[in-house]
Amino acid sequence: MDVWYFMIPVAMVFVGIAIALFFWSVKNDQFEDLDRHGSNILFDDDEKAHSQAQTKQTASALEKTKEQDEHSA
Missing domain, CATH: 1.20.5 (Single alpha-helices involved in coiled-coils or other helix-helix interfaces)
Incomplete structure (x- = not known):
């Protein structure tokens, strides 16, 4: 049960990093052109x-x- 005191903060840090990376990618227009890369393989x-x-x-x-x-x- 003591492991929960370690695992919950670590999981919250990972979620925070994932959210920060998502907002960074949206801000830097990483999701601007989703169709081009899908059709490049053709x-x-x-x-x-x-x-x-x-x-x-x-x-x-x-x-x-x-x-x-x-x-x-």
């Missing part, structure tokens, strides 16, 4: 990754051509 990131890979490949090909031109000149 779109593929493959297009972005593909364009980045293609850019890197083009850049490395240009560097190789420059090196070949320098050696042949």
